[in-house]
Amino acid sequence: FGSKQWYQRRVRGDKTVATPYGDIMIEYEPYKDDTEFTVPAYPIRDSESEESQRARLLWQSRKRGISENCLILSTFFAEEGPRLTRDQLNQFDILINSVDNDWDLYYWMTGKDLPPPPFDTEVLEMLKEFTQNKEMKDRTRQPDLD
Numbered sequence: 001f002g003s004k005q006w007y008q009r010r011v012r013g014d015k016t017v018a019t020p021y022g023d024i025m026i027e028y029e030p031y032k033d034d035t036e037f038t039v040p041a042y043p044i045r046d047s048e049s050e051e052s053q054r055a056r057l058l059w060q061s062r063k064r065g066i067s068e069n070c071l072i073l074s075t076f077f078a079e080e081g082p083r084l085t086r087d088q089l090n091q092f093d094i095l096i097n098s099v100d101n102d103w104d105l106y107y108w109m110t111g112k113d114l115p116p117p118p119f120d121t122e123v124l125e126m127l128k129e130f131t132q133n134k135e136m137k138d139r140t141r142q143p144d145l146d
Contacts, residue, residue, distance in 0.1 A: 042098040044090065053089055054081060057096070062142055065102040071139060072109055076130045078143040084123070091123040 045053065058081060061073040073096060084092065099105045099119065107113035109127045114120070133139065 042094055044094075050086055050089070053093070057081065057089065057093060058145070060096060061092075062145075064096060064105075066106065068106050069102055069109075070142060072106075072127070072131055074142040075139045076127055080126060080130070088123050088126075091121040095119055095121065095123060 048056075058074075058077055061077040061081075062070055064070050064073055077092070081089075095105070104113070104115075108115040108119065108124060110131050111128050115124060
């Protein structure tokens with residue numbers, strides 16, 4: 001089996017696949033997802049102190065799924081977090097905890113895609129500016145936790 005045949009598969013119709021071992025009949029039903037669900041809204045923590053919120057967001061900015069987001073968000077929060085207002089902290093909180101697709105968040109922060117209105121905030125604009133890294137700072141590792 002040293003030829004391309006080993007890796008090559010062809011579909012004839014919608015039920016027959018040619019393999020090096022001959023034709024195989026495949027019975028299947030197309031995938032249907034009739035399930036509807038809604039993701040609950042992220043709860044605003046009104047009773048949380050600002051100090052506690054900053055500590056939580058510092059930790060959460062480091063654990064965002066894909067490493068690109070971890071680097072961007074953790075370095076952003078380490079540099080800008082201490083100066084963010086309470087409203088900006090809430091925007092950051094909602095942004096990192098409500099977006100259900102890591103790549104959407106990445107593309108919004110890097111300016112590749114436009115965010116939907118609920119996420120198009122002052123903090124996201126700050127993140128877009130931050131990801132441009134005009135000062136060419138080394139942001140190849142997450143900052144240390146104090």
